[in-house]
Amino acid sequence: VTQAGSPVATELIERVLAGERRAVARLISLIENGADGVEEALARLYPATGNAYTVGITGASGSGKSTLTDRLVAAFRAGGSEVGVIAIDPSSPFTGGAILGDRVRMQGHATDRGVFIRSMATRGHLGGLALATPQAIRVLDAAGKPWIFVETVGVGQSEVEVVEATDTTVVVVNPGWGDSVQANKAGLLEIGEIFVVNKADRPGTREAMRDLEQMLEFGHRGAGWRPPVLAAVAAEGTGTAELREAILAHRRHLEEGGGLAAERRRRAADEVRRIVMERAAAAARRCCTGAAFEALVDAVAGRSLDPYAAARSIEGV
């Protein structure tokens, strides 16, 4: 239920477009909560989006991803760019307060008006983070941030979906990573456009890099792009400049080869498809309540109607 054109949304839109920080934070909160009016608000922001370049950063918990993101923000700021950061914790039920540790860590940028950092969980959003993340990205995009970093905790399916909504995906691993994230290794290898072995002052770094290189031999979905494997010690700032260079190189690769437009169109199709699915699911859920539904279930329980016939009659098909 969208309250189209509610006054709150209208005022917010103007303030977001003007780049006002509190308005940006407020609209992202509304997205998290799946508030009424958000769809309409985002529809009006939409023509002002598409200018930002987005970078996803993912990896197992404890891989030093947040520290790396922190250093990367500093590197891009040093290059003169404004930066937006969305730190996502799919497992956290707390709105706004997700990944508290990361927020604290990133407070080095707290006084920098050119950096907007926001933790995000999901509470009421229809479709979860896979749909909320592109919405939040659009808010920062419309607010004029030319670089947006999306950091996720964990390496599961939902994290993969989140970072797939970005232009360049950086996968952060550690020496010895192969043992710990076995479950979704293939998924990470497939989505990564840049790999970073962080904590590279530890034993096993060379082996981890060689393993990655070998696995990447078997191909990567991005045509013409061989994902580089970098080493970093984010805690000491080592490797950050090289990572920034690799991101810029991947962006050039996409822009010059026409891949960026194709990739963004593919993501637009994915997003529309996902929204359609979520709306259909919500409509189906609404149909499965109330007296008429209970009467059908009684008939099924009494064996006078089979479950499939009951389902067909609910949909009116």
Place this chain on the structure above:
Amino acid sequence: VTQAGSPVATELIERVLAGERRAVARLISLIENGADGVEEALARLYPATGNAYTVGITGASGSGKSTLTDRLVAAFRAGGSEVGVIAIDPSSPFTGGAILGDRVRMQGHATDRGVFIRSMATRGHLGGLALATPQAIRVLDAAGKPWIFVETVGVGQSEVEVVEATDTTVVVVNPGWGDSVQANKAGLLEIGEIFVVNKADRPGTREAMRDLEQMLEFGHRGAGWRPPVLAAVAAEGTGTAELREAILAHRRHLEEGGGLAAERRRRAADEVRRIVMERAAAAARRCCTGAAFEALVDAVAGRSLDPYAAARSIEGV
């Protein structure tokens, strides 16, 4: 797309109702493959179902679940009952050939006409095993098996959904289980109506039983039923008789307290809801293909239409 009343289905139905083994096997294969005509076939079987009592057996891979099921089948056969067994492997892509080891193990019953054993995976079934399993149970039910055992490999969400479609759920663990299935411990504790510590000749059995008892102190969703914690060494046949007694006791508890009808009605509601959701998802997927969809995606990629407006226009809402 259901080919209602196809000749094959009609003939099959009659043979299944007559308890013919090959017809039962054939219809379960059609269910696995999501074949045309299955819904109609099952609709016609439906009035002849509801007589079987179903027992789900789940636990981590390697817990000795299959051996326990094997012994349990023998115990029920010794009591004079015919038995159906469906062994489910959600992770296997192979139809009919799932859990080959289990089939071999259960060959002690191969010549017993009172036992029907079937491994099942899912290939084409809409909604996966959560919907295919109740369908397969219904086939055995209509074929006259009064006891049906559903065994699953693994302890993840889909296994939980599968065994939740049964009247009594047996959870099999081993000494030291707490460390290995940490991920879904709470889920297993919640669904189990009977717990068995198998391989109880190993160290740590007493601790495992005490741990379970303590965790079960915190309550179980089944009103008035305190899940017993049993010890077994299935490989030697120890504990099987006690497990059979516990299953019979839980059945009496459900039947005498009116819980069985209530529980089955709740499951009927769940199944109808799940079918409605799957049908809605399938319809949504169909809408997201073709030239009209591609034109909408072009508009979204070109920023002249936002993704939510595109989704709304697809549904015609």
